[in-house]
Amino acid sequence: MAGKGAILPREQLRQETEQRILRAAEPVFAEAGYAGATMAALAAAASLPKANLHYYFHTKEALYRAVLDNILTVWLSATDRIVPDGDPARAFSHYIRTKMTLSRLRPQASKVFANEILRGAPQLHSVLGGALRSLVAEKSRVIEGWIAQGLMDPVEPRHLFFAIWAMTQTYADFDVQIRAVLDVDRLGDREFSAGTALIERLVLRGCGVRPAG
Amino acid sequence: MAGKGAILPREQLRQETEQRILRAAEPVFAEAGYAGATMAALAAAASLPKANLHYYFHTKEALYRAVLDNILTVWLSATDRIVPDGDPARAFSHYIRTKMTLSRLRPQASKVFANEILRGAPQLHSVLGGALRSLVAEKSRVIEGWIAQGLMDPVEPRHLFFAIWAMTQTYADFDVQIRAVLDVDRLGDREFSAGTALIERLVLRGCGVRPAG
DNA sequence: GTCTATAAAGGGATAGAC
DNA sequence: GTCTATCCCTTTATAGAC
Structure with a gap:
């Protein structure tokens, strides 16, 4: 995404995106529970396509574990x-x-x-x-x-x-x-x-x- | 189902089956939550085919409401x-x-x-x-x-x-x-x-x- | 009332272009 | 690293024979 401000090293960008996903995922899991939270909803909350979630956290369970x-x-x-x-x-x-x-x-x-x-x-x-x-x-x-x-x-x-x-x-x-x-x-x-x-x-x-x- | 003992009026049989489904559903909803509880699991808990649950409670939500x-x-x-x-x-x-x-x-x-x-x-x-x-x-x-x-x-x-x-x-x-x-x-x-x-x-x-x- | 088979929709996960 | 399109399985719900 262009216009992000300072140019970040790859590793740092990765961690920033991970954190953004984790923060966005918390309320979704909170309100829907594990089974009720869908990857589509989690992606929407982080303003990302579904596929990107799977790129950062291979499975839904892995993402949930990270939130916990x-x-x-x-x-x-x-x-x-x-x-x-x-x-x-x-x-x-x-x-x-x-x-x-x-x-x-x-x-x-x-x-x-x-x-x-x-x-x-x-x-x-x-x-x-x-x-x-x-x-x-x-x-x-x-x-x-x-x-x-x-x-x-x-x-x-x-x-x-x-x-x-x-x-x-x-x-x-x-x-x-x-x-x-x-x-x-x-x-x-x-x-x-x-x-x-x-x-x-x-x-x-x-x-x-x-x-x- | 034959050999059930005394012959029951239809209405009473219906209420008995409903109660059996409700009792069986409680632990399923408790352990899996609303979204996590599947009609298949609820049916298995009541020892009935899935279709019978829909016969007694039209939807999963209606069954859940009855349990609540x-x-x-x-x-x-x-x-x-x-x-x-x-x-x-x-x-x-x-x-x-x-x-x-x-x-x-x-x-x-x-x-x-x-x-x-x-x-x-x-x-x-x-x-x-x-x-x-x-x-x-x-x-x-x-x-x-x-x-x-x-x-x-x-x-x-x-x-x-x-x-x-x-x-x-x-x-x-x-x-x-x-x-x-x-x-x-x-x-x-x-x-x-x-x-x-x-x-x-x-x-x-x-x-x-x-x-x- | 009971059951098998199946339709219709939704969900997790991946392929592959960019 | 990002995104669209899609696969494949699970899930809810119904059709229709018995």
């Missing part, structure tokens, strides 16, 4: 502040806010992930039983440390993660339902503030989290 | 105990347990529902903005009454519903993820007890629910 991998990196890094010497109240608060921000800024990414898990995680099975399980195990030990120090009530850390994931991601995955019940066209500041406040309250008071001494 | 309607009835009736003169602690406790039991006994139903909402609720849009919104509005007034009576802390009732729905349904919708993290083959008594206990704790302590005087 793109999302996973962001998803797994959200627990950063849950560390042994941290303050539990601040750590949970930060984690909940980070997850809510992700739901707000990248709802399509959350939906793609939700679709994958709903189908039984055919592509992510090994990640769930590998990297994710390890990450949760590590963070659970941190929480158990806080419990042992009397900084919070005794709770099952892993089920606490399930609860936090569910409560925060529902604002992305089930946004249609939330909008319908609240009778608003889109979820804005007001809705996300109210949701975040409630989730923080449930977690902090529910677990009896006390500020670190 | 079947589920909705059960789903909407779960808030029964949230009534003005009830005890908040018992009411929330009962609601959470009912929802967890649904997740345990009818995980496929929950997944079909989740898939529908994820796609933007093309079939259920009017239900969400109609019956569901009304139900939640009514139950929210009950909760606001409890707050006014000082039976619990002030919280946004509708966001509380979103949180409870999310936390309980995740044990059905995202079971693969939960099983992977917990490293178990299936979710049994142990897992559902731990999950229920945590959710009850988060809601009851999180909202400062006090037993009615």
